Amino acid sequence: MPGDTVSVTGWGRTAPTAARLIRPRTYQEAVDAVRGCGERGGIARGLGRAYGDAAQNAGGSVLDMTALDRIHAIDADGGTVLCDAGVSLHRLMEVLLPLGWFVPVTPGTRQVTVGGAIGADIHGKNHHVSGSFSRHVLSFELLTADGEIRAVGRGTSLFDATTGGMGLTGVILTATVRLLPVETSYMSVDTERATDLDDLMARLTATDHRYRYSVAWIDLLARGAATGRAVLTRGDHAPLDALREGTRARRQPLAFRPRRLPAAPAFVPEGLLGRTTVGLFNELWYRKAPRVRTGELQRLSAFFHPLDGVPHWNRVYGRDGFVQYQFVVGYGQEGALRRIVHRISERRCPSFLAVLKRFGDADPGWLSFPLPGWTLALDIPAGLPGLGTFLDELDAEVAEAGGRVYLAKDSRLRPELLAPMYPRLTEFRALRAELDPRGVFTSDLARRLGL
Amino acid sequence: MKDAFGIPQSLLVLGGTSEIALATTRRLIARRTRTVWLAGRPSPALEQTAESLRALGADVRTVAFDALDPESHEGVLGKVFAESDIDMVLLAFGILGDQARDEREPVSAVRVAQTNYTGAVSAGLVCASALQSQGHGSLVVLSSVAGERARRSNFIYGSSKAGLDTFAQGLGDALHGTGVHVMVVRPGFVRTSMTAHLEEAPMSTTPEAVATAIELGLRRRSETVWVPGPLRMVMTALRHLPRSVFRRLPI
Numbered sequence: 095m096p097g098d099t100v101s102v103t104g105w106g107r108t109a110p111t112a113a114r115l116i117r118p119r120t121y122q123e124a125v126d127a128v129r130g131c132g133e134r135g136g137i138a139r140g141l142g143r144a145y146g147d148a149a150q151n152a153g154g155s156v157l158d159m160t161a162l163d164r165i166h167a168i169d170a171d172g173g174t175v176l177c178d179a180g181v182s183l184h185r186l187m188e189v190l191l192p193l194g195w196f197v198p199v200t201p202g203t204r205q206v207t208v209g210g211a212i213g214a215d216i217h218g219k220n221h222h223v224s225g226s227f228s229r230h231v232l233s234f235e236l237l238t239a240d241g242e243i244r245a246v247g248r249g250t251s252l253f254d255a256t257t258g259g260m261g262l263t264g265v266i267l268t269a270t271v272r273l274l275p276v277e278t279s280y281m282s283v284d285t286e287r288a289t290d291l292d293d294l295m296a297r298l299t300a301t302d303h304r305y306r307y308s309v310a311w312i313d314l315l316a317r318g319a320a321t322g323r324a325v326l327t328r329g330d331h332a333p334l335d336a337l338r339e340g341t342r343a344r345r346q347p348l349a350f351r352p353r354r355l356p357a358a359p360a361f362v363p364e365g366l367l368g369r370t371t372v373g374l375f376n377e378l379w380y381r382k383a384p385r386v387r388t389g390e391l392q393r394l395s396a397f398f399h400p401l402d403g404v405p406h407w408n409r410v411y412g413r414d415g416f417v418q419y420q421f422v423v424g425y426g427q428e429g430a431l432r433r434i435v436h437r438i439s440e441r442r443c444p445s446f447l448a449v450l451k452r453f454g455d456a457d458p459g460w461l462s463f464p465l466p467g468w469t470l471a472l473d474i475p476a477g478l479p480g481l482g483t484f485l486d487e488l489d490a491e492v493a494e495a496g497g498r499v500y501l502a503k504d505s506r507l508r509p510e511l512l513a514p515m516y517p518r519l520t521e522f523r524a525l526r527a528e529l530d531p532r533g534v535f536t537s538d539l540a541r542r543l544g545l
Numbered sequence: 546m547k548d549a550f551g552i553p554q555s556l557l558v559l560g561g562t563s564e565i566a567l568a569t570t571r572r573l574i575a576r577r578t579r580t581v582w583l584a585g586r587p588s589p590a591l592e593q594t595a596e597s598l599r600a601l602g603a604d605v606r607t608v609a610f611d612a613l614d615p616e617s618h619e620g621v622l623g624k625v626f627a628e629s630d631i632d633m634v635l636l637a638f639g640i641l642g643d644q645a646r647d648e649r650e651p652v653s654a655v656r657v658a659q660t661n662y663t664g665a666v667s668a669g670l671v672c673a674s675a676l677q678s679q680g681h682g683s684l685v686v687l688s689s690v691a692g693e694r695a696r697r698s699n700f701i702y703g704s705s706k707a708g709l710d711t712f713a714q715g716l717g718d719a720l721h722g723t724g725v726h727v728m729v730v731r732p733g734f735v736r737t738s739m740t741a742h743l744e745e746a747p748m749s750t751t752p753e754a755v756a757t758a759i760e761l762g763l764r765r766r767s768e769t770v771w772v773p774g775p776l777r778m779v780m781t782a783l784r785h786l787p788r789s790v791f792r793r794l795p796i
């Protein structure tokens with residue numbers, strides 16, 4: 095199948111490489127594409143929201159799976175959906191919300207595919223209650239390196255290697271996912287402010303279990319006594335009786351109406367997001383948040399995916415692009431978390447809206463990111479001088495504390511740290527060697543880290 | 546693969562004993578680079594350089610490469626690329642020659658031209674094609690301000706660098722969109738053993754400063770890098786001076 099050679103990057107717009115982009119429209123075309131991969135192999139790509147190089151494959155093939163986007167069956171009583179891997183969570187919400195169902199796990203954007211959600215074993219604000227995406231996947235069909243399509247069920251080693259396996263075990267074609275029942279498309283949200291990091295951690299520890307969704311926006315530019323000040327937003331799906339009688343919301347409680355702002359311009363000068371602008375933004379964000387507010391009704395999209403309202407928001411970092419750094423350290427390693435937050439804050443990284451969250455129990459995916467503990471995610475402009483070395487130092491701290499960084503966001507990890515961070519890497523490599531001896535599935539991420 | 550900051554994990558240096566190349570390699574090893582190929586004429590100096598880089602923790606291998614033997618380039622460099630991906634090629638070989646002698650002995654003048662220009666054309670094309678098939682990588686070409694405008698005192702060397710510079714610019718355009726990045730580095734007077742016998746020119750720089758500029762250029766995916774940076778403005782001005790005036794400048 096012909097494909098154009100195009101330059102491909104992740105969402106962070108760093109490290110572009112060229113690959114043959116193939117867009118299969120049928121399963122057979124996908125099989126042909128995998129069988130026809132040259133010696134530089136292939137990798138599946140969804141909507142390209144992985145920040146780093148996970149869905150790039152220099153000199154080889156990249157399979158754009160977004161044309162395989164059919165929803166095959168919805169069990170509206172039992173709450174499951176069978177769909178193609180190229181279906182986005184946005185599309186699932188459009189279709190499922192009116193039926194009273196919601197996706198079990200959503201990240202900070204709806205613009206990810208089901209295949210990508212499984213491959214990166216994504217998590218959302220409900221991880222402490224609901225685990226990662228793979229916990230809700232009942233089965234999937236995987237196109238493997240030999241060109242065969244295998245049905246993969248829970249509890250098998252292929253299932254656990256594929257969930258979080260960054261697409262390196264094969265191409266997911268379809269998946270059956272368990273859904274969450276909801277009465278409305280609104281969220282009932284409690285907001286509160288935490289004055290510093292200790293206050294924030296105390297609040298999250300004490301009351302997180304009361305909420306299905308919980309996240310804290312932390313101001314990493316605040317220094318001194320205010321280091322780690324944050325706005326906590328936590329909530330759950332609003333029940334029908336929370337909507338006032340006579341409002342449009344009450345008449346159409348399950349309508350899905352995401353708002354959309356104009357796209358970010360194609361060219362933004364570098365350095366727009368410097369310390370001053372980001373500091374000002376963070377200050378305003380903190381000040382405008384109420385000290386305490388409970389039961390506020392918000393649209394789903396405003397609560398879960400505020401940035402989806404601005405298409406191409408990743409352009410605001412200019413030509414240099416940006417790096418997203420996300421790590422987790424286990425409970426009992428709060429010291430490491432504090433040290434890292436203080437280092438970032440002292441370093442004055444212009445990072446707006448960093449996110450701190452508590453994870454619940456881990457899922458069995460061998461390379462799945464979440465483990466019970468604290469996770470911090472932040473965006474940093476890639477052009478910041480000395481950033482590479484600084485993040486290497488943070489990595490060392492994270493690894494020392496038994497933590498890890500998130501592969502779906504990584505674009506710069508030192509390869510030596512991969513094995514300490516992901517202890518089941520050996521099994522993963524062994525399974526790949528057996529399943530894919532020719533190394534058909536590979537990506538820039540896999541080459542860079544020696545996955 | 547390069548990381549988000551453009552730092553390579555594997556590096557091929559053509560002209561393995563060049564001081565600028567050595568300073569650059571040291572700097573990159575301190576960041577990420579693990580595999581280094583040093584290509585050059587077999588010599589104790591090449592092995593010493595390799596040993597000094599091994600001491601920094603890199604896996605360093607040497608490979609016999611002669612710029613003056615273009616027929617061998619495809620074979621020699623092809624073997625390096627066949628082993629594994631090369632994230633960055635640093636084209637650093639070149640000789641200064643001796644202007645006075647070269648004017649007297651055309652054969653030695655031709656050797657300057659063959660090393661700096663035709664040797665680089667051949668090696669550059671071989672590397673470009675290999676980088677293109679792997680779909681990623683940077684080709685960093687050490688040019689010189691001497692190629693920007695002919696000077697009485699070093700026009701033989703300067704003309705070879707002018708050819709190289711133009712070649713590298715065109716190659717960069719040819720490779721645009723293939724995932725391969727070509728960066729032309731134009732240092733001013735660099736204080737090295739190659740220039741130790743010469744009188745220092747204004748705005749002189751060091752191999753370390755060139756290395757720093759290369760690291761920054763990799764991150765920005767720059768196409769042209771001047772070292773020091775203000776040289777760009779100075780040369781822009783000098784380029785437009787009338788010949789009669791330029792000729793009389795004490796440079």
